[in-house]
Ligand SMILES: Nc1ncnc2c1ncn2[C@@H]1O[C@H](COP(=O)(O)OP(=O)(O)OP(=O)(O)O)[C@@H](O)[C@H]1O
């Protein structure tokens with residue numbers, strides 16, 4: 001009912017290419033989160049889908065229908081803007097009603113829908129208010145209600161929570177997840193906050209400079225990144241990446257490192273010296289300088305349950321083979337399954353067996 | 356003398372600043388208000404008192420003579436009617452021309468936009484004194500000189516209002532327009548249901564400026580009208596000068612009071628909106 005397919009989409013502003021040859025498929029009913037650094041083209045992509053900032057070239061299908069020539073109002077899409085874009089001259093009710101009126105929904109039906117949606121986002125007592133008499137969170141709800149009341153095939157949301165304080169953001173996050181579970185429509189949600197992406201998404205679409213780096217579920221994108229960018233973008237602190245002699249890279253996540261006073265049987269082990277120590281609560285974050293082997297003097301981040309290490313103390317940094325990731329010179333992932341030879345070379349290189 | 360603490364010094368400084376400020380404001384107010392004061396008081400003085408030297412600051416013999424004359428000797432109501440018809444028609448037509456034009460210039464992108472904007476602004480800068488001859492002959496050709504249209508048609512669009520409205524529309528975030536489009540709204544609806552209600556202050560300001568312009572219009576009607584029954588109130592006041600032997604200041608000032616009274620009232624009613632419209636722009 002709300003499948004979105006983009007084919008060979010290009011978008012240029014004047015001479016600057018923002019999106020180049022982009023292909024993307026978002027399944028019906030999916031909560032897709034579009035994440036990436038500021039300026040990577042997330043809003044641009046959303047605006048293409050909505051029809052308010054059409055692509056320079058390429059095809060866009062919603063529900064199997066090519067909609068590039070369809071007016072935004074006819075696409076059965078609702079969008080929540082980053083700054084909410086609530087009509088300041090209309091009451092809350094007027095805001096919610098505007099789209100319905102434009103679509104010639106009869107009055108009685110309108111009243112029913114408005115009452116229903118206002119109830120579900122907790123705006124019933126504010127219906128007569130003007131937006132300037134509402135708090136940030138309430139405005140956000142108005143924007144949501146306005147989108148929901150149209151019962152769209154697709155919800156587009158452009159960083160809808162970025163203006164809220166941390167507490168309200170967490171609350172709204174779970175409300176949105178609930179909303180999605182209830183409506184079962186397609187959501188395309190933009191954020192530059194990877195925590196938000198991980199916690200909400202069915203599928204994460206990670207973008208960098210107008211190019212999709214990886215599209216996968218939060219688990220896959222965390223456990224099985226396609227490239228260095230994805231590996232480092234997802235997870236805090238980001239993955240440690242170290243160069244290998246053969247021009248490839250090895251990477252491991254701070255939280256997968258075993259930090260021990262004694263040497264163990266782990267595949268990868270180097271001596272390190274604790275430089276800084278940061279208590280996070282249940283875990284402790286260490287910045288460790290490697291003092292042995294080929295990566296001497298490089299620093300890595302280690303997240304450990306053991307808070308007993310002190311600054312200046314030496315310890316073993318150890319990682320199991322299954323938690324090591326290898327990337328080639330172009331920063332693309334080398335998986336054992338499809339590039340066994342390269343993978344083997346990297347493993348041997350790391351062991352110092354041959355270059 | 357005891358030394359002042361820094362706090363005291365600052366207080367003295369502030370007091371001095373405030374006094375200077377106040378005196379300056381008073382001075383400017385007097386400068387602007389005095390002519391009004393003089394006009395109003397003179398309109399209530401008997402003829403002979405207006406000629407006295409040194410002049411009296413307040414009428415010694417209070418009289419309504421001037422007002423009675425204005426209504427008796429001039430058919431002033433017919434002039435006022437002309438002014439009202441012209442001003443009213445112009446304001447209505449201008450509204451429906453200026454608002455869509457300003458919206459198009461503010462929110463649309465079309466070929467030749469820069470050029471067209473240049474033409475509008477140039478039109479704004481060419482004074483009527485340069486064009487009235489040709490326009491007059493054109494209207495003569497059309498055969499409408501014996502109607503009020505020559506006073507209406509040339510001002511059906513106001514470049515100044517278009518400029519003000521465009522600036523205002525430009526400040527309205529693009530997302531609101533886009534959001535309305537997603538809500539299935541036509542351009543027309545976006546304009547009247549969103550843009551116009553959101554620009555109330557500027558609307559009032561432009562309407563007021565148009566009103567003042569046409570209420571006070573002097574040169575254009577002077578060159579466009581021959582017949583007494585087409586002339587606006589400004590020309591009637593002009594006639595007061597020639598009605599009697601010599602200048603009767605009582606009558607002239609009474610006429611002027613009648614002329615400016617509606618403007619003053621209107622301004623007092625709308626001043627808040629005008630200041631709002633200007634301040635809003637200043638903030639950006
Ligand atoms: N109207 C425009 N004209 C020219 N360049 C534009 C325009 N809109 C966006 N861009 C450029 O396109 C790129 C992508 O912009 P976009 O707004 O899609 O980024 P984003 O990923 O949404 O960033 P953010 O997280 O900061 O919102 C940016 O480099 C931006 O400068």
Ligand SMILES: [Mg+2]
Pocket residue numbers: 042043044158
């Ligand atoms: Mg953005």
